[in-house]
Amino acid sequence: MAVSTLDHFVKFTTDSVGLERTLRLFQSIIQILAAYPLLQDLALLPLLNYNHAPDAKGIITLATTQPILSALRQRIGLIRRASRLFRFLESFRAAQRLYTSDALLGSSSGKKHPSWVRTEVWLDVLSRTFNGMYLLLEASTMIEALQIEGLAVWSPGWASTLAIEAQRFWLFSLICAVLSGLLKMLKVMAYTPVPEVGDVFSEEKEKKTDTAPAATTTTATTASADSGVTEKESEKETGEEEAFDMVKEQERLRRIVQKRKAGRVLWRRAVRAQIHGLGRSVTASALDIVLPGTAVGWVNADPGTVGVAQFVTTILTGMDVWERCGRELAMSR
DSSP states (O other), X not given: OOOOHHHHHHHHHHSHHHHHHHHHHHHHHHHHHHHOHHHHHHHHHHHHHHTOSTTOSSOOOHHHHHHHHHHHHHHHHHHHHHHTTTHHHHHHHHHHHHHTSTTTSTTTTTOOOOHHHHHXXXXXXXXXXXXXXHHHHHHHTHHHHHTOTTOOSSOHHHHHHHHHHHHHHHHHHHHHHHHHHXXXXXXXXXXXXXXXXXXXXXXXXXXXXXXXXXXXXXXHHHHHHTTTSOHHHHHHHHHHHHHHHHHHHHHHHHHHHHHHHHHHHHHHHHHHHHHHHHHHHHHHHHHHTHXXXXXXXXXXXXXXXXXXXXXXHXXXXXXXXXHHHHHHHHHHO
C-alpha cells in the first residue's frame, strides 16, 4: 500500500531528528532574512501594508525587524539544543562500536582489509568522537544558553571558551566525515562486485568441446542399437532431433543472456544509488564546514552566506531522514 504524502509529513515532523531538521530549516531562513534587508522588505510587505493605520499599535517596521529576527533565531536554536542535549552519548557509543568492529579487528577474526579501508573506519571513529565532544561541550553550557539572570555554571569567559571549542570539535568532525565519505565513494566504485558478463555462446561451445568424446561414444552406441532402422530414416530422425535440440539450446542461452543483462542493470542502479547517497552526505558535510569555520575564525563568511549554507545542508540532510521515515511507514503497513 502506497504511503500518502500527509502520513509521510506527519511521520517526519513527529520524528525527533525530523523535527530538529524542520526547526533548523526555519532558523536558516530567519538568518537569511536578517542578513539581507531586501528579503525583509519582501517578506514583511504584507504586514507593513496591513498595519499602515497611524493609530495602529504594535506596528512591525523594518527598524524593529532585526532584533525580532535575532531573538527568534536564538529561541529556535535553544529548542534545537534541548532536543539534542544527550546526543553526545549516541555519538560516543557509535564511535566505540566502530572501534571494536571487524573492520579494525579483522586480523583477529582471520579477515584482512586494505589499509585504506581501515583508514576509512578510523576517520569514522574520529568523526563520531569529535562530534560527541562537540555535543558534550554544547550540553555543558546549556544553563548559560537559557540566559536567566543569576543562574550560571561557568563564568562568562569560560562559557565563551567552551562554546568556541565546541565549534572547533564540530569542524574536525565534519572534515573527517568528508574524507571518510570520499573513501567510501572510491570503495563503491572500485570494489563493488560486478555481475558476470561475457559471450555466453562461446562459453557453451567450450563446454561442448570438452564433452565431445563422451557424446561421440553415446551416438555410436545408439546407432548400433538401432541397426534395424534404415539409413535414411535414421538420418532424418537424427536431423530433426538435432534441430529441436538446437532451438532449445538457443532459447536457454537467450534466457541466460537476459538474466545477465537484468543483473547488470540492477547492479548499475545499486551503485548509482550508493554514490548518490554518499555524494549527498559529503556535500552536506563540506558545506556545513562554513558554520563552525566561521565561528572559530578559520573561514571568512558573512552571516548571509552562513544562512544559505545552513539552508542547503538542512535540505540535504533532511532528505535522508525523509527517506528513512518513508521506509518505516512502508514497513509498518
